[in-house]
Every structure is written in structure tokens, then in C-alpha cells.
Amino acid sequence: MFVDQLFLALIVLPFAGAILAATLNGHAKTSVRIAFTVSSLSSLLGLAVAFLIFLDGEMRWELPFSSPFGPLSFYLDTLAAFFLGTISVVTFAVSVYSFGYANHYEGKYPVGLLGAMFNIFFSSMVMVVSSSNAILFLIMWETMSLSSFFLVIFEHRQEGTVGSGLFYLIMTHIGTAAIGMGLLLMYVNSGSFDLSSFPGAAQGMSDVLRSAVFLLWLVGFGAKAGIVPLHVWLPMAHPAAPSNVSALMSAVMVKTAIYMLIRCCFGLLGVQDTWWGITVLAIGCVSALLGVMYALIESDIKRMLAFSTVENVGIMLIALGVAMVFGSYGLKELAGLALIACLMHVLSHALFKSLLFMGAGSVLLATHTKDMERLGGLAKRMPYTGAMFLIGALSASAIPPLSGFISEWLIFQAMLQSFSIPDAMVKILITVALGTLAITGALAAAAFLKVFGITFLARPRSRDADEAREVPKSMLLGMGLMAALCVLAGVLSFAILPGLDQVSAPLAGASIADSLVNGIEIVPTVGEFSQASPPLIAVIILAVMGLVLTLSQAYGGRRKVVRADTWDCGTPLTARTEYSGRGFSNPINRMFSWVYRPIRTFRATRSPSPYIRTEMRYTSTTQPVFEKYLYGPTEAGVRWAAKKISVIQTGSIQTYLGYIFVVLVLLLVALRL
Amino acid sequence: MVNDLSLDTINALAALILLADFMLVASSRMRSLTRIFALQSLAMGGLAAVVAFETGVGHIYVVAVLSIALKAVVIPRFIDYTADKIQVNREVEPLVKIPGSLLICAAITMLAYFVTEPIMELGTAITSNCLAISFATVLIGMFMMVSRRKAITEVVGLLVVENGVFLAAVSTTYSMPMVVELGVFFDIFVGVIIMGVFAFRINRTFETVDSTVLRRLKD
Numbered sequence: 033m034f035v036d037q038l039f040l041a042l043i044v045l046p047f048a049g050a051i052l053a054a055t056l057n058g059h060a061k062t063s064v065r066i067a068f069t070v071s072s073l074s075s076l077l078g079l080a081v082a083f084l085i086f087l088d089g090e091m092r093w094e095l096p097f098s099s100p101f102g103p104l105s106f107y108l109d110t111l112a113a114f115f116l117g118t119i120s121v122v123t124f125a126v127s128v129y130s131f132g133y134a135n136h137y138e139g140k141y142p143v144g145l146l147g148a149m150f151n152i153f154f155s156s157m158v159m160v161v162s163s164s165n166a167i168l169f170l171i172m173w174e175t176m177s178l179s180s181f182f183l184v185i186f187e188h189r190q191e192g193t194v195g196s197g198l199f200y201l202i203m204t205h206i207g208t209a210a211i212g213m214g215l216l217l218m219y220v221n222s223g224s225f226d227l228s229s230f231p232g233a234a235q236g237m238s239d240v241l242r243s244a245v246f247l248l249w250l251v252g253f254g255a256k257a258g259i260v261p262l263h264v265w266l267p268m269a270h271p272a273a274p275s276n277v278s279a280l281m282s283a284v285m286v287k288t289a290i291y292m293l294i295r296c297c298f299g300l301l302g303v304q305d306t307w308w309g310i311t312v313l314a315i316g317c318v319s320a321l322l323g324v325m326y327a328l329i330e331s332d333i334k335r336m337l338a339f340s341t342v343e344n345v346g347i348m349l350i351a352l353g354v355a356m357v358f359g360s361y362g363l364k365e366l367a368g369l370a371l372i373a374c375l376m377h378v379l380s381h382a383l384f385k386s387l388l389f390m391g392a393g394s395v396l397l398a399t400h401t402k403d404m405e406r407l408g409g410l411a412k413r414m415p416y417t418g419a420m421f422l423i424g425a426l427s428a429s430a431i432p433p434l435s436g437f438i439s440e441w442l443i444f445q446a447m448l449q450s451f452s453i454p455d456a457m458v459k460i461l462i463t464v465a466l467g468t469l470a471i472t473g474a475l476a477a478a479a480f481l482k483v484f485g486i487t488f489l490a491r492p493r494s495r496d497a498d499e500a501r502e503v504p505k506s507m508l509l510g511m512g513l514m515a516a517l518c519v520l521a522g523v524l525s526f527a528i529l530p531g532l533d534q535v536s537a538p539l540a541g542a543s544i545a546d547s548l549v550n551g552i553e554i555v556p557t558v559g560e561f562s563q564a565s566p567p568l569i570a571v572i573i574l575a576v577m578g579l580v581l582t583l584s585q586a587y588g589g590r591r592k593v594v595r596a597d598t599w600d601c602g603t604p605l606t607a608r609t610e611y612s613g614r615g616f617s618n619p620i621n622r623m624f625s626w627v628y629r630p631i632r633t634f635r636a637t638r639s640p641s642p643y644i645r646t647e648m649r650y651t652s653t654t655q656p657v658f659e660k661y662l663y664g665p666t667e668a669g670v671r672w673a674a675k676k677i678s679v680i681q682t683g684s685i686q687t688y689l690g691y692i693f694v695v696l697v698l699l700l701v702a703l704r705l
Numbered sequence: 706m707v708n709d710l711s712l713d714t715i716n717a718l719a720a721l722i723l724l725a726d727f728m729l730v731a732s733s734r735m736r737s738l739t740r741i742f743a744l745q746s747l748a749m750g751g752l753a754a755v756v757a758f759e760t761g762v763g764h765i766y767v768v769a770v771l772s773i774a775l776k777a778v779v780i781p782r783f784i785d786y787t788a789d790k791i792q793v794n795r796e797v798e799p800l801v802k803i804p805g806s807l808l809i810c811a812a813i814t815m816l817a818y819f820v821t822e823p824i825m826e827l828g829t830a831i832t833s834n835c836l837a838i839s840f841a842t843v844l845i846g847m848f849m850m851v852s853r854r855k856a857i858t859e860v861v862g863l864l865v866v867e868n869g870v871f872l873a874a875v876s877t878t879y880s881m882p883m884v885v886e887l888g889v890f891f892d893i894f895v896g897v898i899i900m901g902v903f904a905f906r907i908n909r910t911f912e913t914v915d916s917t918v919l920r921r922l923k924d
Contacts, residue, residue, distance in 0.1 A: 693848060697844065700816065
């Protein structure tokens with residue numbers, strides 16, 4: 033079949049590109065061109081495969097050789113195709129962006145290897161979502177983790193990069209261990225490594241065992257997705273990685289974990305207890321709230337975006353949790369609605385987060401800093417980057433009619449429908465989650481207001497920011513593509529949602545496409561509850577803006593433009609008198625000081641008069657709560673245990689042989705008895 | 706019908722092998738160690754030859770000849786040569802004293818019979834009695850490796866383990882396929898040579914072949 037051949041090409045092409053780019057490492061320019069041409073071509077291939085599967089249904093394909101773990105098969109249904117499509121779109125834009133971005137590493141770092149790893153990374157993500165054999169999946173999952181690890185430590189001469197990378201490596205392996213255990217438990221019960229045999233096996237498993245598998249997978253995939261408290265690696269690894277890589281990691285790699293959670297909960301384990309959904313919902317709420325709170329006080333752009341990823345993963349989990357709760361009560365249509373909302377958020381987050389990370393990369397390239405407090409005034413110096421970053425920030429703040437609004441609105445609608453649930457306790461819990469989601473949305477808007485306002489508006493706070501220039505065209509093109517998609521995915525969401533219904537229908541058990549979309553209106557099921565029409569909202573917003581402008585022009589009369597200095601109270605207006613990022617977030621920092629646990633010090637030098645202070649110093653640092661209270665003790669415990677266990681490492685060959693001898697004898701006796 | 710004479714010969718040779726195990730553990734001199742090992746290998750080769758004669762499987766003859774040539778002649782000489790060259794003193798230096806070692810070996814032998822009992826009952830091969838002895842030989846070889854101090858005694862221990870494995874193969878399945886057998890011989894030969902070279906190295910670096918000194922290498 034045609035799809036099979038495309039898929040084969042999709043596997044072969046990136047590997048060929050990776051090998052070629054790595055061999056041509058010496059010729060930086062050529063290798064960059066080859067690597068990113070290949071990755072953009074293969075992402076187009078991926079998009080084509082995804083489209084064909086949406087048109088023709090599923091695809092199954094096997095590697096033409098056998099393995100001890102059964103056939104190494106690939107299986108793509110609409111769910112996998114949706115994620116394949118998302119991965120491909122983002123990779124395409126990021127590849128285009130990388131043509132310009134990777135050039136600045138020339139002469140400093142081996143760019144050919146960056147391109148090679150980039151291709152392998154893309155390929156491994158494709159195979160993670162498409163593999164249908166547990167062992168093949170684990171291999172690809174590891175390839176994905178390792179290739180992203182190498183990409184994170186690419187700028188290894190920067191201080192702290194390797195440390196962040198290693199932390200990421202450890203966290204991701206803890207996750208892989210949990211995932212592997214879960215898969216093996218399923219294998220023991222099904223007798224086959226093929227994922228398609230797992231649903232049948234899950235039916236025959238005891239409740240305890242099934243729940244154990246669920247929890248293992250939740251922890252394992254949660255570590256990759258960045259749920260609180262396993263999120264600590266995100267704000268370390270994302271800023272350390274090159275920006276095009278952080279765009280890919282944050283926008284799509286994290287989503288592979290969401291993909292697997294959806295697949296596992298709805299596809300593989302099938303039958304769901306209500307508490308599963310509640311657990312996912314609770315984790316989602318905590319992640320969303322803490323993620324956005326830390327994002328708000330962060331002054332490093334990329335760290336802020338990483339925390340925002342934690343928040344958005346939380347939102348996706350809230351939607352997923354609600355879908356699972358609805359599913360457990362047999363409310364198939366509502367489960368479908370929540371799942372569609374989750375998928376829509378996956379899509380919109382992939383779009384705006386890759387856009388924002390690319391924007392942050394452009395800022396970093398132009399100013400050599402990620403610290404907001406040293407930026408400012410970039411909107412004038414980098415107008416296109418600024419405009420596109422604004423679109424991303426608006427989408428992330430869920431401002432209609434952008435894509436972020438549609439997804440969050442759908443999640444709200446799905447949660448508001450929880451009155452159909454018979455259990456009062458669950459209803460209350462979902463209402464609490466609804467409140468959490470609401471405050472998360474508000475804080476997210478504040479956080480993005482801060483990051484855009486401080487970085488792009490006002491006057492530059494440092495020379496670097498003052499001397500910033502617009503970035504190369506290829507980078508603008510990559511960002512422009514994503515910005516356009518952010519707008520289109522919002523305005524044309526009435527066309528996208530039926531596609532998502534095709535994804536969710538087999539999982540939730542009911543198709544709601546007919547009732548969900550009415551012309552250009554979106555109607556979240558169950559009668560006359562509510563509806564929205566994104567294109568109409570767009571038109572209204574534009575119309576209102578035009579109207580305000582015209583009215584103010586018409587009735588305000590012509591204003592005379594006077595050019596003069598601003599009244600400055602006698603002190604010259606410099607960058608130091610500007611509103612700082614820390615100042616902006618300080619009210620919230622104080623309000624939630626029980627979360628942030630800030631350490632504030634204030635020192636003033638003594639002077640003759642209390643009214644004239646010669647020097648004042650104020651410092652405020654946020655304590656890394658999770659590092660201090662969770663990871664610190666854990667690490668100390670592991671070290672202590674290792675020291676205790678190291679007693680058996682005597683260094684004498686005879687002892688080691690003795691261990692083997694004793695074990696052998698014991699085994700023989702045990703087998704005989 | 707199995708020839709009684711052959712059966713007796715096989716059992717006698719197997720007993721000799723077991724006896725050699727005990728002699729190995731009891732000997733306190735390096736020289737006698739290699740000689741007893743040569744004797745054991747000779748018995749092993751003889752046993753293989755009788756099995757070959759009895760079963761008519763041609764390639765076991767080859768194995769028997771190779772076994773005698775390599776393990777009864779070449780390797781013991783090589784070990785002696787190495788020992789002379791690095792002038793290791795003649796004491797064996799056991800970690801467990803010889804009487805204690807002998808008692809442990811007796812226990813090991815009983816364990817071997819205990820473990821193999823159900824298999825021997827099922828056994829139809831003419832040599833099925835040898836299985837227990839092969840187990841005992843493997844375990845005693847390992848015990849030698851654990852309880853003796855010098856690098857060269859470790860090598861002899863490993864060779865005894867190999868002899869035990871060989872005996873098990875011959876006694877249960879009338880030896881492994883030719884290719885495997887040749888591979889094993891080659892392995893052993895190369896292994897012994899490498900260990901000889903290492904003994905030189907260790908001797909030169911630490912001025913001793915006492916492998917307990919290697920504990921300095923940990924961490």
C-alpha cells in the first residue's frame with residue numbers, strides 16, 4: 033500500500049540524513065543544510081502519513097525480520113496519526129527555523145552532530161507513537177530520551193549544562209523503569225509483547241494488578257510529561273538545550289507521554305475505576321497551579337516557558353482525568369468531549385509553545401541573554417519576532433479566538449457538564465478542579481503579560497538589548513508558520529474538531545461530531561447549554577477594535593502631537609526607573625509566600641539622616657521547595673544505602689567467586705527440594 | 706547391550722576423576738597440583754575414548770585425543786613453565802586449611818549426588834552415573850578458585866571446572882557437537898595463555914601473584 037511505503041521512507045530518511053550530517057560534520061554549513069532539509073522533508077512525509085490515515089483508517093506494518101520478542105510491528109490508528117501529525121508540523125517549523133539558528137554555533141560546537149541528533153530525535157518520536165510492540169516501544173522511548181539528552185548537553189561548555197542534562201537523564205530513566213515494569217506485568221498476563229494483545233489481557237487481570245500497572249505508567253509517563261513533583265527536570269533541561277531543541281522537547285516530546293497515557297488508559301487498560309480519573313485530575317490540578325505559579329515569578333525566559341509547559345501538561349491531565357471520570361460512569365459522549373478538549377489542548381500547546389521557544393531563541397540569539405531583567409524594548413528592534421511572540425503569548429493566555437482559547441474553553445465546558453455525574457463527591461471534586469483551572473488561566477495570562485511586557489516593551493535595560501537586531505529570515509519563517517497556525521487553529525477550530533472526534537470516538541466509544549459542530553459554531557453537547565463561534569468572535573473582536581478606533585478618531589477630534597520630554601519628577605528617566613519583572617510579580621509572590629517560601633533581605637547603609645539613604649540593598653530568592661524537601665533527602669538516602677551496600681564490594685576476587693559459588697549451591701539445593 | 710567391561714572402565718575412570726578432585730584440594734605444592742590435573746585430564750580423555758568405542762560416535766575419539774593432548778600435556782607444562790618463570794614459591798597457600806577443605810569437598814560431593822539423584826534415575830545413557838561426579842568436579846573446581854590464594858591456582862581451578870563441564874557433556878549427551886567441542890578447547894587454551902600473561906603482569910606490577918593483593922584495585 034502507498035501509506036506503507038511512505039512510512040518506510042519516514043523511517044529510513046531521517047536515519048540516512050543523520051548519518052550524512054554526522055559524516056559531514058567538518059563542513060558546518062553543508063551539514064546544517066543537509067540535516068535540516070532532511071528533517072523538514074521527513075516531517076512533511078510524516079504529515080502525509082498522518083493525513084492518509086485520517087482518510088483511510090488504520091495502518092499496520094512490520095519490520096521484515098523476526099525478533100525474540102515477536103514481530104516488530106508498527107500500528108497507526110487515528111490517535112497515533114494525530115500525534116504523528118502534531119510532531120511533524122512542529123518539527124517542520126522548527127527545522128525551517130534551525131537553518132538560521134544552527135548557524136550561530138558554527139565554529140563553536142559540532143553543528144553536524146546537532147543536525148544528526150535532531151533527525152534521530154524526530155525519528156524516535158515518530159516511532160514511539162507508532163510502535164506496537166512493547167520492546168520496540170521501549171527501545172524507541174530510550175532512543176528518544178538519549179537523543180534528547182545529547183541535544184540538551186550540546187552546549188556542554190556552558191556552565192551547568194551537563195549537570196542539568198544528567199539530572200534529566202536520571203529522571204527520565206526512573207520513568208522508563210516504571211514504564212518497563214508496567215509493560216512486563218502486562219506481558220506476563222498476555223503472553224505477548226504485542227500491544228494489541230494487552231486490552232484482552234487487562235480484562236482478565238485482577239483489580240489490584242490493573243491498578244498497579246496504571247500507577248506505574250502514570251509515574252513513568254508522568255516523569256516524562258513533567259507532572260509535579262517529577263517536573264524538576266523541565267526547568268533545568270529546557271533552558272540548557274539549544275532553543276530549537278527546547279521547542280521540540282517542550283512542544284512535542286512531552287506530548288508523547290500524554291499520548292501514551294491516553295493510549296494506556298483508554299486503549300490498553302480499558303476498564304476504568306473512577307479513582308483513576310480522580311487521581312489524574314488531582315495531579316493535573318497541582319501541576320497546573322504550581323507550574324503557572326513558578327512561571328510567574330521566573331525571570332529567565334526559557335525557564336519561565338518550561339514552567340508554563342508544566343502548567344499546560346497539568347491542564348491536559350485535567351481534561352484527561354475528567355474524560356476518565358466520565359468514562360467510568362459510562363457517560364460516553366461527555367468522555368468524548370473531554371478527550372477532544374484534551375487533544376485540542378495538545379495541539380494548541382504544541383503550536384504556541386514551539387512558537388514561544390523559537391521566539392525565546394531569537395531573543396537569545398539577538399541579545400545573548402535569557403534574563404528578562406536585562407531585556408526590554410525589543411518590540412521596536414525586532415518587530416516581527418515581537419509580533420509573533422505576542423501571538424504565542426496571547427494563545428498561551430487563552431485569549432479568543434486563538435487556539436489556546438478554544439481548547440481551554442472546551443475543557444471548561446466539559447467540566448461544567450459534570451452535573452450529569454451521579455456521585456455528589458465527584459461532582460464537588462470536579463468543581464474544585466474547575467476553580468483551580470480558572471485561577472491557573474488568570475495567572476497564566478499574568479505570567480505571559482509579564483514575559484512579553486518586560487522583554488519587548490518599554491526601553492532596553494542593557495546594552496545587549498539596545499543593540500539587538502532582527503533575526504535571519506529562515507527563523508522568522510519558522511516562527512511565522514507557527515503563529516499563522518496558532519491563529520488558524522483557533523479561528524478554524526470548527527473544522528478541526530470533527531477530525532479530533534475521529535480520534536476520540538473509538539476511545540471514548542461515542543462520536544459527537546454531529547452535535548459538536550454546527551456550521552461555524554461549536555456546541556459542547558447536551559442541549560442548549562452553551563456555544564461559541566470562533567470565526568464570529570474573531571470578526572467581532574476586529575469589528576469592535578475598528579469601531580473604537582473610528583469613534584475615538586471621530587469624536588475625540590484631531591490631537592496635536594507635541595514632542596517633549598516626559599515629566600520625570602526631576603530624576604532622569606533611565607532603564608532603572610522602569611517597572612522590573614520582579615516588581616511585576618511581587619504582589620503574587622507575597623500573596624502566595626507559603627508556596628514560594630521566599631527569603632528576603634533588606635539592608636541599608638547608615639547615614640546621618642534617616643531621610644537620605646546612600647545605599648539600599650534588597651534581595652529576594654525563592655526556595656526550590658521540591659529540590660530541598662523531596663530530592664535532597666532522596667539523594668542523601670540513596671547515597672547512604674549505596675555506602676552500606678558497598679561493603680560487599682571487597683575488591684578480592686576470591687570473595688566474588690565465593691558469592692557465585694554460594695549462590696550456585698543454594699540454587700541447586702533449592703531446585704532439588 | 707552395553708559391554709560390562711566398558712561400563713566398569715567408565716565407572717573406574719569416573720572414580721579416578723573424583724579422586725583427583727580430592728587430591729587437588731589436598732595437595733599443598735604447586736608442582737603436584739599440575740600433575741594431578743594432568744592425571745585427571747588423562748582419565749577424562751580415556752573415559753571419552755571408551756564412550757566413543759561403546760557408542761560408535763566417531764568424533765568423540767577426536768575430542769578424546771584433543772583432550773589428552775591439550776589438557777594432559779600442553780596446558781600443565783605451560784602452567785609449570787609460567788610458575789618457574791615468575792618464580793612463585795611452591796606453597797599453595799590455601800585460605801581454608803587443607804583438612805577443612807577436604808571436609809567441605811566431601812559435603813560438596815554429597816550435595817552433587819543429592820542434586821542429581823532424580824536425573825540419574827531417569828538416565829538411560831551408559832554413563833549416567835558420571836553426572837554426579839561431573840557436578841562435584843565443577844563445584845570443587847569453583848571451591849578451589851574461592852579458597853586458594855595464588856593466581857595460578859585459580860587457573861587450575863577454572864580448568865577443573867571445565868573438566869567437570871566436559872564430563873557432564875560426555876556423560877549425559879555423549880559429548881557436544883564437534884564444532885562446540887573444538888570451540889571450547891580453543892577457548893580454554895587461549896584463556897590459559899591469557900591468564901599466564903596476566904600472571905606475569907600481576908607479578909611485575911605487584912611483585913606477587915597473590916590475588917588478594919588485587920583488592921587495592923577496588924573503587
